[in-house]
Amino acid sequence: MEFLQPADLREVLETKAAHPEAVPIFGGTDVMVDLNFDRERPGAVLDLTRVPEIREWSRKDRRLRVGAGVTYTRAITELGGLLPGLAMASRTVGSPQIRNRGTIGGNLGSASPAGDALPPLYASDAGIEVASVRGVRMVPVEEFITGPRTNALRPDELITAFMIPEARGPQQYAKIGPRNAMVIAVCSLGLALHPESRAVGACIGSAGPTPIRPHEAEGFIEGVIEEHGLWESRSEIPASALERFGALVAEAAKPIDDVRGTASYRRHAVGVLARRTLTWAWDEYRRDAG
Amino acid sequence: MTQAPIRERAVTPDGIGESVGRPDGVPKVKGEFEYSSDLHVDGMLWGATLRSPHPHASIHSIDTSETGTMTGVFAVLTHEDVPGRKVYGMEIPDQPVLAWEKVRYQGEAVALVAADHPETARRALEKIRVDYEVLDPVTDAEAAMAEDAPRLHLSGNVLRRVDVGHGDPGATAEVVVEGEYEVGMQDQAFLGPESGLAIPHGEGGVDLYISTQWLHVDQDQVAESLGLPPEMVRLTLSGVGGAFGGREDLSMQIHACMLALHTSRPVKMVYGREESFYGHVHRHPAKMRYEHGATRDGQLVYVRANLLFDGGAYASSSNAVCLNAATFACGPYDVPNAQIESHMLYTNNPPCGAMRGFGAVQVCFAHEAQMDKLAEKLGMDSVEIRMKNAIEPGMKFPFGQEVPYPAPVREILERVRAMPLPQERESMGRDLRELPGGVSNTTHGEGVRRGVGYAVGFKNIGFSAGFDDYSTARVSLSVEDGKPVARVLTAAAEVGQGLVMVQAQIARTELGVENVVVETADTRIGSAGSTSASRQTYVTGAAVKEACEKVRERVFDLAREEFGESDGLAIEDGNVVSDGLVVAPLAEVLGDAEISETVEFHHRATHPLDENGQGDAHLQFAFAAHRAVVEVDTELGLARVVEVATAQDVGKIINPLALEGQIEGGIAQGLGLALMEEIQIDDGRIQNASFTDYLIPTILDMPPVKIEILELADPEAPYGLKGVGEPPTIASTPAIVAALRDATDRDLARIPVRPEHIVGLEVKP
Known part of the structure; x- marks a missing residue:
């Protein structure tokens, strides 16, 4: 060689x-x-x-x-x-x-x-x-x-x-593994708020053949934020919208069963992670106002 | 991290009861310790193994013609080149040294190559053409029992069956709980791969430097297959990188010796990590059906259990595991009526054999889940129900043996329950490392629930069921450079557990000398038996102790000859004393003499079970109880073990620090089985033969451990001690799973528990 x-x-x-x-x-x-x-x-x-x-x-x-x-x-x-x-x-x-x-x-x-x-x-x-x-x-x-x-x-x-x-708003990354360190992702989620462009970026990891942008979920939550003027008011995102965001992210996943996890668990977990990471990022955005 | 209320009671400096450090501790941490994979000698060749890609196939032919002409290749061997017995095995020699006619599991050894470079050897393997006819594999123990299942061995597919019948088989009870439990295939996951160096010694025999658990059982099997008398095959223990049962069976021992004798060159073999998963046996997967009957106030009336173990393709130590499981199936409880069936089947899965806990682990997971189920049904506290049914000395185990003293089941349960629970803390806003999921940032406290679980388990110490279990030790005492020095030689394998310290500690205590040399274990001396069944401190410890006592008597003889003193002789601080007064320095008493004594210690005889599964099968029983506290992210199914508390009776603490290490390590292995460790098999094929996907706990998964030690002396054992290696692994797993159930209200009848089980998604087939 x-x-x-x-x-x-x-x-x-x-x-x-x-x-x-x-x-x-x-x-x-x-x-x-x-x-x-x-x-x-x-x-x-x-x-x-x-x-x-x-x-x-x-x-x-x-x-x-x-x-x-x-x-x-x-x-x-x-x-x-x-x-x-x-x-x-x-x-x-x-x-x-x-x-x-x-x-x-x-x-x-x-x-x-x-x-x-x-x-x-x-x-x-x-x-x-x-x-x-x-x-x-x-x-x-x-x-x-x-x-x-x-x-x-x-x-x-x-x-x-x-x-x-460079980040203009809060960002999050969360990853599922069966142990608490040194593990390959069973699935993961990256999320970034872009307040200047009034956009929410999300990406599903390890639950599809490639990382997946859940465009429908992003569009949905951007619509909710616009509709309620939340970028300006920095009020809470309604819980029902957070749930729906999670559900849409879960729908966008294309997971398979393999040695690291099942398809159904991956779909479930990316939905939970999407809701949680958006909650954390938005809480941070709200705090930053102060 | 750890609270260590282990008391230190020194008598002789660095003697029994002291935290003597590992002589190889610093070299290991610094990377300077020589493991068997580091062995090197000039001019050596590298051996490599061709393995079957199929779990079940007929072999029509093996063509090695292309390999023979490759530059740098010195030997290509198949089953035709095995000089002696073509099969091996500890209990039943049913495993081919190199496969012929058939392969029965994926990874089975088919051919060998020796080359001047490991890469050349690997490339040569690719040139060997094996004509396989692929057969349908039998991949499940239940399928193997079917009438029309392919017969994997001439003896049939039933490898062993042990039935234990006790009391009234038709007993009925007011309250009944049933359960079906499953245990996945755990791996020992030792870090040092199978490796060794075989050197022809010029007289037709061979010297093998090897990491193993039992030099003499290796020697016998290697010699048999080489067609040599045992004394022509000399084994020396090399640096062992962990064992946990996985080095009881042979791996590359015969192969390396065959290549060395064939080429007349030293041959080294080292398995890669992936190959190692195919190169040793694993813990038996089990499916267990249980029924417990009890009175309304929680007194056990009967236990019925059907245990089904997948032994894989070859026998290994499955016989003994099957018996162990049958005898421990009811747990350490007073069970008046018991009907236990323990089945061990051959399949085309990887062979299974010894692993820490040896049959007691699987059944403990099941019987402890049953006890919790019963407690729940009766509205009883889970510790109360265990205490109420705890077995006591003088009672009889369901397999008919009287429970010997000490058997402090109630006491260890009381002890773990009495230890303060870790404080419950607000889950929001914690450091990520203190939450399920850790730094992977999956929760900031959402969905986190705490659970607490208890379990108690026990294990036989030493070999059982009539095996003549013994150890041989030679202790010498002489003066070197003006100082008395004791030398201890045994063939007992130090595999990381600390026997080297124990041997030296015993010699210091018994002979009152500071300087003790524990010589490298080899086959110059008789067998020490296996480093397994938590037996070496007991059995080899006893042999060393007796040899020391004999040496000491001869010192006293010398003292009496020279100084005429006779009353109350002892050795203290390097002096021979009489009734506390110094007679002479030990060095002076010894002079030029070398006193040497060799002792073979056989423990009390045990007996096989009769046709009803009754008999005094076991030597000694060791008990440990565990309490686990977990926090579970119930929405994602991720868990973090917050703390494990344990109480264990060890009879006598020999080395507090090493004991703590055994307990924490055993709990880590138990935690691994509870939460993550499983060799996943699909259609007879291993899916995760790497440490990327076979996960073992990291430091971030391992909780602090609270330890309470009982020292209730066993009157038969040296110093009253009990084996300590296995008990920590047995009840820790069910305690953790009980805590998960407490947090989630789910059944969790299969281990390792996976996140999808905790969140209640459909279970993978």
């Missing part, structure tokens, strides 16, 4: 163009498992850790460009204030050792529906920066993840970063 280790972005893209079969590696928390379990025997591995554009994040006009190699630990410690939903999701990933190594770009590359970082990206309409020697393109995350373990990456392309607006 060849180990390719380019030093900068240009070189890395050229290498990928020359070796489209090379498997990119940053933290290795997915790639090394595949190698160790003998699921993959790639001819070459392409190390991305030396490329600053992939490693770093920056902030401009209240938008963030976050390099694909930013680890979960850094998302918690450095981005917790700007992207609280992503930080909460990152806190639920694996163990401290995994969070120190694993990257958000890895979640995008693996495209597992259980990737914890994905729902927060969906809930805030993140764009994925994809680069090759042919240039850079921006793909909305919802289009980037195309199916279970598949994404829109072409053979010569690499995920270099994602672009996301």
